[in-house]
Amino acid sequence: MAHVLVLGGGFGGLAAAHELRRRLPRGDEVTVVAMSDKFFVGFAKLWDLAGLRPLLDGTRPLERLANRGINFVQAEITGIDPAGHTVETTAGTLTGDGMIVALGATYRPANSALLGDGAFNLYHAAALPGIHAALEEMTEGRVLISIMGAPYLCPPAPFEATLLLEERLRKEGRRDRIDVTVSTPAPLTLPVAGPDASRYLADQLVERGITVLTEHHVESIDHAAGVVRFDRGRTVECDLLLAVPAAAPPPVIAASRLAGADGWIEPNKRTFATSAARVYAVGDCTLIRTATAQLPKAGVFAEAAGRIAATNLAADLYGGVRLTFDGYGFCFLELPGQQVATVTGDFYAKPRPDVRLTPPDTASFAAKQQWEQDRLTDWLD
Structure with missing residues (x-):
């Protein structure tokens, strides 16, 4: 046995x-x-x-x-x-x-050590109550979603979070007083998906008035002043930071x-x-x-x-x-309005991954919901 x-x-x-x-x-x-x-x-x-x-x-x-x-x-x-x-x-x-x-x-210790006092780990489920409380208190200012390093878990997630959060603020009538910014140390939004998908995602963000900062590496956070310091002397003031630490x-x-x-x-x-x-x-x-x-x-x-x-x-x-x-394989890319695009293809292909972006629709959102339910049912229900 x-x-x-x-x-x-x-x-x-x-x-x-x-x-x-x-x-x-x-x-x-x-x-x-x-x-x-x-x-x-x-x-x-x-x-x-x-x-x-x-x-x-x-x-x-x-x-x-x-x-x-x-x-x-x-x-x-x-x-x-x-x-x-x-x-x-x-x-x-x-x-x-x-x-x-x-x-x-887990998360890179140097990144995690920078968090606290209005700076939350976006991926940490235990941080959700604090994030909700901070969001509910905001009437104006800036929310910054910042990828702190690579590799990080689930490459589309920070951008999905940015788009869904922007949609929430818009529905609640606060978007015109709250700026939404997303930063990444990479030159593209989704390098793993290639330039076309990255350009598409960047366009989706910009069309909704979201500021996209590429090639921005977080160096330090001044919690008292509400300032995130990036390399090359660049800074961004924010009232709420949702950070994505690099994986370790x-x-x-x-x-x-x-x-x-x-x-x-x-x-x-x-x-x-x-x-x-x-x-x-x-x-x-x-x-x-x-x-x-x-x-x-x-x-x-x-x-x-x-x-x-x-x-x-x-x-x-x-x-x-x-x-x-x-x-x-594939990755879901969720967009506002309960629509989902997918990045699908051969991630082992040479000389580079051969992947393509399927345009978003509500049917794919339903498929994403079913994908979750199938796993919960098959494994633990």
Whole structure:
């Protein structure tokens, strides 16, 4: 009887756990270990921010995994021994016959240290009440949405948040007194999607009177004065800062033997196998290099990788089919008016990713809603 450990309860971990449960014999055990006891789709935070739907409505408890024959242990992972398929956790030591690491990413400490006093982490669900309170108090001034570094999670999200927030302020009759500005250190809004999609997104922002600052690297924040200082001596005054810190590997990953030179796990880009036997790594804790940059850190890719890794680990244990990832994927790009565009294509293509932007429509928004519901239902309802 085999026991497989899945480290992480996000997209990659849940996709892997369910695929393992489907492929392994009934008597085998699948155990998910995660620090949080809840799951939600990341873009649901933006719907909460925009006043479209509370985050709680799209949140499910991971204890429901038991209904699908999957063990759940809520604990912090403090050590990983890939050779022994063993993890140290705050709930004790766990050992398996194989392992899928899907621990996600954290935030660059230097970026996080700059936040506080009117400067919130846009991606942190726990920050939503504070953001709402600050927004409700604003009658005039400037909201600045600022990407602090790269890579960062879910490349379209900061711009989606900017557009949805602008729409909210307009509906509430405050837009003419509140400026909305978005900044990025990159030369384009969406480098991973290419110049055409980036130009389209920039046009959408500018058409709504949003100031777009490219090649702006945050250096410091003067909270008392409400000033964000960028490189080359540039400054922007703001009354509310919604920041997107650069992603960083979790310390337990960076300290493990799985980590590469940059602290991320760099598995095989097709199979997601690591250098350790029967150990796979998927999702935001990995660095998957492409022709021009790296595979986006997004749930769509983590889910696909999780299923492939689980299939291959099952084959390691019992033989059978093996799968490889072809580089194809997509990202939602939500626009005002409940419309969604998609960026779709081959992210592994050479000499650069071959992706295209599909124009927005309400049908794609409905498809995005259904995409979320399918995962909540299939995994945790």
